[in-house]
Amino acid sequence: MGFLDIKNATKSYGAVKVLHETDISIEEGEFLVLVGPSGCGKSTLLNMIAGLEEITTGDIAIKGQSMAGVRPADRNIAMVFQSYALYPNMNVGQNIVFGLEMHGVPKPERDTAMNKVADLLQIKHLLDRKPGQLSGGQRQRVAMGRALVRDPDVFLFDEPLSNLDAKLRVDMRTEIKKLHQKLKTTIVYVTHDQIEALTLSTRIAVMFGGHVQQLGTPKEVYDNPANMFVAGFMGSPSMNLFPAKIAVENGKAVAKAKLADGQDATLPFPDARGFERHDGREIILGLRPEAITDRDGADRNSQSVHVIDAHVDITEPAGSDTFVSTQLGGKEVTGRFRADVDVHPGQTFPFAINMEKAVAFDPKTEERVS
Template identity: 90%
Template sequence: MGFLDIKNATKSYGAVKVLHETDISIEEGEFLVLVGPSGCGKSTLLNMIAGLENITTGDIAIKGRSMNGVRPADRNIAMVFQSYALYPNMNVGQNIVFGLEMHGVPKPERDKAMKEVAELLQIEHLLDRKPGQLSGGQRQRVAMGRALVRDPDVFLFDEPLSNLDAKLRVDMRTEIKKLHQKLKTTIVYVTHDQIEALTLSTRIAVMYGGHVQQLGTPKEIYDNPANMFVAGFMGSPSMNLFPATIAVENGRAVARTKLVGGAEATLPFAEGRGFERHEGRDIVLGLRPEAITDRDGADRNSQSVHVVEAHVEVTEPAGSDTFVVTQMGGKEVTGRFRADVDVQAGQSFPFAINMDKAVVFDPETEARIS
């Protein structure tokens, strides 16, 4: 049993089921991120944990106590919203302690808690200002302070950074991670941003169509996606997915795929993967951009780097890297090259492909093939 247990939870609106049977057990101190596109069910699940949405079937328990039928105010959770939801007529200090005041906490205790949280979030100098006088990042810190001051069992974050500009999002992401590392709090965090999911979480639940597609650590999700949706959704740029066929050459499984102009590339799998039993099977081959690079940038520890001469369609300088686009199996494939590689669109160039990192999917079910 976990600290927060979601057991067979569903949500329906009439005949429409928006969240299918969901089972997630969250340990104390974990940082779980619910990630997925709009309409996947992640915010619905968060609202069910908060008590803002009723559960249709199943159960949600915190510290072994079922929350079914328990009012939001009685769940000892704190929620940080996308919109900050600050009271414009109150100053920052009043906003932070308002919840404590409503629960009858004496003023000396409120003042002490406010001081501690303000120091933690480095907003002591803002306590007398009104929300309208603050930047977006400062408002988000105040909203976090209002949650922290209550010392809840579980923190719930609903896309808290989506209203911030790109640089501030990165800065606040770092602050939230530092805060979690310092306080060891239990957090459930909703986002559609897969970079936020990968950088913040201890575990990720990737959601789509009301189902949890995969639950695992950031490394598990990134390196071994359960299906093609997870592979394509997580990572930036996303995993390259292109058709190939498994063959066996000299007792070793290889993936064969077409290049521009009709030439065929043969890519041997790493030994011990066991794909020989799938000889003749059509597959979708998955490779992250960093597994497709220039010859000198390839992983020197890998025993399965194979060089393929391929036509360069586009180059995209990106500062620390250059993204190089070719075609394999009739699909665009992006490689991550070193920034100083002299590669030009229109030329034939050696692409070093690390088949240690290859992931194989069934083109019909879209599930990963072991």
């Protein structure tokens, strides 16, 4: 049993089921991120934890106690919204302690809690200002302060950074990460941004179509996606997915994929992967951009780097890297090369492919081939 248990929970609106049977157990101090595209059910699940949406079937328990019939105000949770939801007529200090005041906490205790949180979030100089005088990042800190001051069992974040510009989003992401490491609080965080999910979480639940597609650590989800949706959704740039065929040559399994000139690229799988039993099987091969690079930039610790000569379609300098595109299996494939590699569109260039990082999917079911 976890600190927060979601047990076979579903949500339906009439005949439409928007969240299918969901089981997630969250330990105390964990940072779980619910990530997925709009309409996947992640905000619905967060609202069910908060008590803002009723559960159709199943149960949600906090610290072993079922939340069935428990009002949001009695769940000892704190929620940070996308819209900040600050009172414009109150100053920052009043906004932070408003919930404590409504619960009858004496003023000396409110002031002590307010000052402690203001120091933690570095907003003490803003306590007398109104929300209209603050930047977006400052407003988000105030919203977080209002949640922190209550010392709840669980913090719920509903896309809290989506209204911020790109640089401020990165800065606030770092602040939230520091805050979690310092306070060891239990957090459930909703976002559609997979970079936020990978950088913030201790575990990720990738959602699509009302189902949890995969639940695991950031490394597990990134390196070993359960299906093609997870493979394509997580990572930027996303995983390359292209048709290939497994063949067994001299007792070893290889993936064969067509190059732009119609020739086969032969890519041997590592021996321990066991793909020999799938001889002749059509697959979708998945490779992250960092597994496709220039020869000198390849992983020197890997025993399964194989070089193919391929036509360069596009090069995209990106500061610390150069992204280089070619064709495999009739699909555009992007590799992450070193910034100073002398590579140009139109030339044939050696691409080093690390097959230790390759994953294979069934083209019909889109599930991982083990």
